[in-house]
Amino acid sequence: xxxxxxxxxxxxxxxDKIFELAMPEASTVEAVVTHLELPANDIAIIMINxxxxxxxxxxxxxxxxxxxxxxxxx
Amino acid sequence: MEQFIRVDMTTQQxxxxxxxxxxxxxxxxxxxxxxxxxxxxxxCHALGKNNKLIFAPGxxxxxSAPNSGRLSVGAKSPLTGTIKECNTGGLFSQKMAKMxxxxxxxxxxxxxxxxxxxxxxxxxxxxxxxPESILGGCGNYEAIQILNEKYGAKVGIALAGPAGEHRLxxxxxxxxxxxxNIRSAGRGGLGAVxxxxxxxxxxxxxxxxxxxxxxDPEKFRAxxxxxxxxxxxxxxxxxxxxxxxxxxxxxxxxxxxxxxxHNFTAGRIDYNDNFSGETMNALITERGGDGKVSxxxxxxxxxxxxxxxxxxxxxxxxxxxxxxxxxxLGADAGIKDFDxxxxxxxxxxxxxxxxxxIAVAVATAMEGGLIPWGxxxxxxxxxxxxxxxxxxxxxxxxxxxxxxxxxxxxxxxVVKDQAxxxxxxxxxxxIGLTYATTPMGADHTAGYCISGNILKVGADIxxxxxDGQIEYARAMQIGTAAVDSTxxxxxxxxxxxxxxxxxxxLIDMINAQYGINLTAADVDxxxxxxxxxxxxxxxRAGFTNAHDRLPEFMEYEPIEPHNVVWxxxxxxxxxxxxx
Numbered sequence: 201x202x203x204x205x206x207x208x209x210x211x212x213x214x215x216d217k218i219f220e221l222a223m224p225e226a227s228t229v230e231a232v233v234t235h236l237e238l239p240a241n242d243i244a245i246i247m248i249n250x251x252x253x254x255x256x257x258x259x260x261x262x263x264x265x266x267x268x269x270x271x272x273x274x
Numbered sequence: 275m276e277q278f279i280r281v282d283m284t285t286q287q288x289x290x291x292x293x294x295x296x297x298x299x300x301x302x303x304x305x306x307x308x309x310x311x312x313x314x315x316x317x318c319h320a321l322g323k324n325n326k327l328i329f330a331p332g333x334x335x336x337x338s339a340p341n342s343g344r345l346s347v348g349a350k351s352p353l354t355g356t357i358k359e360c361n362t363g364g365l366f367s368q369k370m371a372k373m374x375x376x377x378x379x380x381x382x383x384x385x386x387x388x389x390x391x392x393x394x395x396x397x398x399x400x401x402x403x404x405p406e407s408i409l410g411g412c413g414n415y416e417a418i419q420i421l422n423e424k425y426g427a428k429v430g431i432a433l434a435g436p437a438g439e440h441r442l443x444x445x446x447x448x449x450x451x452x453x454x455n456i457r458s459a460g461r462g463g464l465g466a467v468x469x470x471x472x473x474x475x476x477x478x479x480x481x482x483x484x485x486x487x488x489x490d491p492e493k494f495r496a497x498x499x500x501x502x503x504x505x506x507x508x509x510x511x512x513x514x515x516x517x518x519x520x521x522x523x524x525x526x527x528x529x530x531x532x533x534x535x536h537n538f539t540a541g542r543i544d545y546n547d548n549f550s551g552e553t554m555n556a557l558i559t560e561r562g563g564d565g566k567v568s569x570x571x572x573x574x575x576x577x578x579x580x581x582x583x584x585x586x587x588x589x590x591x592x593x594x595x596x597x598x599x600x601x602x603l604g605a606d607a608g609i610k611d612f613d614x615x616x617x618x619x620x621x622x623x624x625x626x627x628x629x630x631x632i633a634v635a636v637a638t639a640m641e642g643g644l645i646p647w648g649x650x651x652x653x654x655x656x657x658x659x660x661x662x663x664x665x666x667x668x669x670x671x672x673x674x675x676x677x678x679x680x681x682x683x684x685x686x687x688v689v690k691d692q693a694x695x696x697x698x699x700x701x702x703x704x705i706g707l708t709y710a711t712t713p714m715g716a717d718h719t720a721g722y723c724i725s726g727n728i729l730k731v732g733a734d735i736x737x738x739x740x741d742g743q744i745e746y747a748r749a750m751q752i753g754t755a756a757v758d759s760t761x762x763x764x765x766x767x768x769x770x771x772x773x774x775x776x777x778x779x780l781i782d783m784i785n786a787q788y789g790i791n792l793t794a795a796d797v798d799x800x801x802x803x804x805x806x807x808x809x810x811x812x813x814r815a816g817f818t819n820a821h822d823r824l825p826e827f828m829e830y831e832p833i834e835p836h837n838v839v840w841x842x843x844x845x846x847x848x849x850x851x852x853x
Contacts, residue, residue, distance in 0.1 A: 208525050209518060209552060217547070244509070245730055250531040250542075250835055252728075252736060266529045270509035271551075272729045272768050273520030273579070273597050274722050 201225050201261040205232065208268045214238055223259065230255040232265060244270035276376045279399060281392055283471045284323065284382030288399040293376045299788070302332035303359040303758035304804050305377055306348025310357050311807045316815035320352035320463070321441055321470040323383040329366065329432070329476075330378075332761015336371025336486040337494070339783050340502045341763040343368045343572030345449070350815070351462035352470075353443045353631070353673055354690045354715040357811040359758065360459035361719070363571030363580075363594075364449030365430035367761055369480040384472045389439065393425070395479040404474040411436050411661040413624035414448045414456055421475060422454060430478040435626020436661035438465030442671035444631040445469060448623065455593050457571050460628040461717060462692065463673075489789030497782035504769045504776025505576055510731060511769035515579040516568040520597035522551030523696070523724075524604070530728055530737065531835045532701035534694070535605040537641040538687045541701050541833045549604045549612040554583065554595070557612065563588015577765050583616050592620040598718075601696035602633020607640055607648065614650030621657040627671055632657065634693035635674040642681025644669070685827045690715035690817070699824055700833045700840050702727050702737040707747035707842065711822045711850040713808035719764060721751035725771065732771030738836055744849045751850070755808075756801035760784065802853060809851065819848050 206218045215236060223232060229248070233240050233255070245268035246253045259265060276293040296312075297305055306328045318324035327349045334342040345367035351358035370378065373396065380392070389404040405424070408417040414435045421431050430450060437445035445465030446458040459465075488494045506512040514522065524546050527533040531541040547553055558565040558581060565584035570576070571594060580594045595616060603615045622629045636656075640647045644666065645656070659667035669680060674693040678686030687694040692715030699706025704723030712720035726733025726746055735742045757764055762780070770776035781792055812821075828840035 206529065208529075209514070209522060212552060217552075245526065245728070247529050250529055251738065252530075252730075252734075268526060268529075269514070270729075270731075271514040271518060271522045271526065272510040272725065272731055272765075273515065273518075273523045273551075274718065274724065274764065 201259070203259050203262070204264045205236070206264065206266040208266065209271050210242065210269045211238060211267055226258045228255065229253060229257050229259065229265060232259070233267070238267065242269045243267050277374050278377050279375060279394070280379045280381060281399060281401065282382040283380060283384050283390070283473065286401050290399065297376070301335070301376070301759055302330055302344070302346040302761050303361070303755060304800060305330040305759070306346045306359050307357060307804055307808050309377065309379070310348045310350065311811040314350050316350070316811050318350060320350045320355065320467060325350050325467055325470070326379055326381040327464065327467050327471065328377055328379045329370070330376065331367040331371040332759060333784055334787065335367040335761035337488060337787060338574070339498050340505060340574055340576045341766050342761045343574055344761050344763055345459070346758060347447060347459045347464055349464055349467045351464070351715070352466045353463040354692050355815060356690055356713055356715060356817060357808045358462040358464060358714060360447070360461055360464050361758055362449050362457050362459040363575070363763070364451050364457040365572065366432060366449055366478055368573060369430045369478045371486055372480050372483040380468070380471050380473055383470065387472070389472050389474040391475045391477060392473060393477040393479070396482040408474060409439065413661070414626055415624050417475070418450050418454050421477065425477050425479065428481070432476040433626065434465045434468040434474055435624070437626045437671055438469035439474065440663055441466040441469045442627065442660065442663065442668065443673050443676070444627045444635070444671050446626055446628050448626045451571055451593070452573055456623040457594060458623065458628070461630065462715065465626050488787050490786040494783055494786035497779045497786055501776060501779035501783060502576060504773045504779060505766060508769040508773070510729070511577050511765060515577050515765060518551030518555050519579050519581050519595065521549070521554050521595065521600050523597040524550040524601060525552065526728060527697060530701065532698045532728070532737065533601065533605050534687070534696065534698040536608060537606060537637045537685060538698065541698050542835050543605050545610050548610050549600050549615060553612065554581070558583060561586060561588050564590040569593060575763065577763065579765060585613065591616045592623065595619055596629070598696045599629040599633060602630060602637065603653070606634060606637035607653070609648050609650040609653065611650055614654070618650065618654050618657055621654055625657060625660045627657070627660060630695050631673050631693045632670065634687060635670050635677045638674050638677045638683065638686060639670055639681065641685065642677065642683055644677070644681065685831070687825055688716060689824060690821055692716045697724055698833055700828055700838045701836055703740060703842070704735060704737065704743045704746050706824055706840055707743055707847060707850050708751060710824050710847050711747070712751060713805065713812050719754070721747050721754050722764070722767070723747055723750055725767070731768055738838060740842060740846070744846060748850050748853060751805060752798055752801035754801070755804035756797045759800060759804060819844070822847055
């Protein structure tokens with residue numbers, strides 16, 4: 201399956217800010233993070249298609265996965 | 275001695291005495307809101323002689339506690355008609371605290387139309403006529419330079435900008451920051467209240483003041499150290515805010531579908547990286563010159579969420595360039611050029627208007643056909659014209675509710691006539707409860723539910739669902755009212771929300787300073803009491819639960835991409851203040 205990955209803030213140091221990625225069917229967020237060799241401990245906010253998700257969430261064809269380090273404002 | 279100073283502008287009499295007994299133990303918002311509720315006639319006209327303007331440092335201001343230099347300013351708001359507490363950085367709070375001044379009140383109204391300067395130093399308070407050079411359209415940046423020359427580079431300054439002189443409902447009070455740039459007590463038109471009392475500037479000179487007395491210095495130092503570590507160790511308070519500023523939220527809210535766009539008709543845009551926090555960081559770094567990625571708005575700030583944003587040649591344009599301003603002009607009003615937004619931000623600081631109210635009013639005016647969508651040059655000119663002001667500038671500076679009414683619109687994003695800031699309540703439901711119920715009118719800082727809804731700091735609540743939101747919005751508003759009374763920057767919340775030791779250290783600092791034994795439960799009670807006092811004022815001013823509602827269009831216009839509406843019932847909303 202193909203998903204779109206979006207990276208933000210410090211995570212942009214590792215890859216482009218947005219790219220498509222081929223992964224095995226039903227891969228988890230964690231599997232994507234491992235595959236991309238991203239620092240898992242630095243990932244604080246996960247969204248799939250704009251909805252909050254956890255590391256164990258399974259992805260589907262066409263999903264947009266957004267990963268953020270801990271950031272905040274107000 | 276703890277002093278309580280009143281300046282009556284009707285008689286130009288100054289009264290200075292000890293802090294009234296009933297205010298002992300209060301500071302910041304707790305003090306300003308109790309005072310306004312006690313002494314301001316709730317039904318008075320906010321620009322008439324019966325309104326009173328009060329400035330109060332927080333409980334910890336003036337000490338070595340990190341991030342304790344915030345000032346509370348209170349009055350009845352000319353924008354909302356409610357009670358108002360506005361919070362700002364700058365130099366005022368710490369100087370007042372060091373001089374032992376717990377509060378400073380400006381009341382009455384001169385019979386003449388001259389503008390005055392109030393000067394406070396260790397010899398007392400004096401009132402003098404404001405020089406012509408800072409009146410009649412002189413911008414705040416220049417006025418600060420003129421006043422620095424007259425009174426000395428180290429003094430603190432509060433200014434009613436040109437917008438305040440003209441008593442425009444979105445006028446803020448502008449405060450000199452450590453580098454003589456500008457911080458703002460932004461929301462609710464308190465600059466118009468200052469202008470209505472013909473006070474152009476307040477100068478505070480703490481030369482000769484002694485350090486703030488601390489009952490148990492050793493205990494205080496130990497607690498301050500733990501507290502500082504809690505802030506610096508937290509990835510948001512210690513690193514994220516310094517690197518990206520609050521503007522980092524552009525991409526997060528955009529991704530979450532909660533970035534209000536095109537006058538609240540969409541929750542996402544496709545040009546977000548034109549002005550995201552990541553782009554701000556990269557541009558400041560690349561342009562160099564005066565640019566600074568991180569900057570503190572008051573001495574002793576270790577979070578450093580502010581920055582200096584330079585132009586293409588590296589020359590300073592603006593600082594304290596906040597997410598809400600960038601969102602409002604960028605996403606809501608469709609101005610796609612980051613530098614254009616920066617110049618408008620500078621112009622708003624210079625004329626002295628609330629950058630949230632103006633940005634949202636501008637987007638509403640664009641829907642109403644008064645300004646072309648996305649036209650940054652037109653907006654810049656209108657903001658500059660607020661110094662004259664031209665009729666169009668007056669209309670926009672009247673705020674979003676007035677613009678909506680004049681344009682015959684129903685889609686007017688306000689609560690109690692104050693513009694809704696940068697988080698769409700349909701897609702981030704917790705913050706909608708804060709907007710609806712806070713005594714301030716729509717105000718994200720009154721109970722920042724974005725934290726647990728989106729940022730996953732302090733709680734983990736689904737922003738698209740109602741579950742848990744009522745209790746969360748209640749707890750956040752109570753906690754905020756307490757923090758606003760300490761003189762602490764609200765961003766300390768990020769450092770202590772998930773760190774009980776850091777929270778205890780905050781309480782320990784207050785206890786060590788005053789030689790008291792507050793518990794966490796006492797702090798909650800303080801927050802509750804502040805909100806009850808504020809609600810009481812609003813009730814006596816004529817506000818009811820029916821005013822605690824979001825604009826109706828949000829109930830029937832779904833917002834993309836999640837296709838959601840605002841679906842809390844009136845009964846559910848009213849539960850927030852059931853305590």
